[in-house]
Amino acid sequence: MSKKRVLIIDDDSRNIFALKATLKAKGFDCVSSSGALDALDLLRTNEAIDAVLIDMMMPEMDGYEAIPIMKAIEHRAGIPVIAVTAQAMVGDREKCLQAGADGYISKPIDVDKLLGLLAGI
Numbered sequence: 001m002s003k004k005r006v007l008i009i010d011d012d013s014r015n016i017f018a019l020k021a022t023l024k025a026k027g028f029d030c031v032s033s034s035g036a037l038d039a040l041d042l043l044r045t046n047e048a049i050d051a052v053l054i055d056m057m058m059p060e061m062d063g064y065e066a067i068p069i070m071k072a073i074e075h076r077a078g079i080p081v082i083a084v085t086a087q088a089m090v091g092d093r094e095k096c097l098q099a100g101a102d103g104y105i106s107k108p109i110d111v112d113k114l115l116g117l118l119a120g121i
Contacts, residue, residue: 003029010055036066056085
């Protein structure tokens with residue numbers, strides 16, 4: 001069985017580094033992007049991506065804008081998108097899910113919870 005590939009989108013390189021290290025240790029293959037626009041360009045290609053972890057608060061284009069665009073890419077419509085956010089206020093989870101996210105996790109990331117979300121891919 002081939003490794004599942006996760007696209008990590010975050011404007012903070014430290015978050016990308018930490019997520020990549022964690023996921024690689026758990027057997028995932030990771031690719032990353034420091035912004036939603038670059039990530040959307042990647043998703044429009046035929047690059048193998050099994051799931052997306054997206055930071056909801058980024059400059060240029062945030063996750064709330066990017067997720068519906070991702071889901072509108074024909075061959076990516078069913079891709080699992082997990083919102084990653086430091087915003088853990090009441091209503092934030094619902095806001096992420098309304099934007100089209102399939103899952104939600106707050107920072108600092110609970111690794112077991114993240115692995116649970118990724119288990120279904």
